[in-house]
Amino acid sequence: MTTQWIDIPSGSDSFGGYLSLPRRGSGPAVIIIQEIFGVNGQIRAVCDQYAAAGYVALAPDVFWRTKPRVELTYEGTDLQTAVDLAQKTNIDLAVADIAATADLLRTLPEVSGKVAAVGFCMGGLLSYLVASTGKVDAAIAYYGGGIQGNLDAASKITEPILFHYAENDHAIPLSAVEVVKSAFASHHNASFHLYPGAEHGFSCTDRTSYNQRAATLAHGRSLTFLAEHL
Incomplete structure (x- = not known):
């Protein structure tokens, strides 16, 4: 595969993004949305x-x-730095940046299909919110913190969306998961998976909370979801 940092236009400015191309050189696109720790080695992986x-x-x-x-x-x-950066981030501007990322992907000759968003933690919330803008064709939210506080966006999501939650998430209680599920009760485009015994960040191999079984199940379900909808 080929990897590089590229510029993503945003109004009169631009910002960076890590691009990884498949061996065949083209395919449908996924926007991988970071946790609060930046586009670090884990996200690039x-x-x-x-x-x-x-x-x-x-x-x-x-x-x-x-x-x-x-x-x-x-x-x-680093954890405290990450929290501070997250608190300084304007969520509306971040959603606009991800929408701009989707717009750019649709212009790239390497993109031969639709565009999805796949987000982790803070990125899970952003994946959910950008889905409500109609800028992506599908969305996946891994343990998206704060979704339960932004339920007004749920009614705007018409494309398929997949939620992954951890049973023992210290940041997202099961009551919050039920609130989100209730908001999508009348929607046929939403799927939910809860991973028994898993903790927040279970999909991240660099975290102590990494759960191999849950991560493998979630990734397999994500690939199936994308194959069905992109």
């Missing part, structure tokens, strides 16, 4: 993972307005 599966994968730098190209680990002072 996820891009490469999807590129290996035949997708054009692009991870936009959500924190570019505050600290471009930041790469953080998951513990110690």
Whole structure:
């Protein structure tokens, strides 16, 4: 596969994104949306993972307005830095950046199909919110923090959306999961999976909460979902 950082236009400005192309050179596209730790090695590895599966994968730098190209680990002072960056991030502008990423992908000659968003933690919330703009053809939210507080967007989502939740998530109680499920009760476009015994961040191989079984199940379900809808 081929990887590089590219510029993503945003109004009169631009920001960076990590692009990973499949071996065949083209395919449908996925926007990989970071956690609060930046487009770090883990997120780049996820891009490469999807590129290996035949997708054009692009991870936009959500924190570019505050600290471009930041790469953080998951513990110690980096964790506090990540929290601070997340608190300084304007969610509406971040959603607009992801929409701009989708717009760019549709112009690339390497993109031969539709565009989906796949987000983790904060990125899960952003994936959900960008789905409500109609800018993507499908969306996946891994343990998306804050979705339960933004349910006004649910009625605007008409394309397929997949939610992955952890049973033992310290940041997202099961009551919050039920609230989100209730908001989509009348929708036929939403699917939910709850992973018994899993914790927040279960899909991230660099976290101590990584859960191999849950991560493998979730990734398989995500690939099936994308194959069906892109």
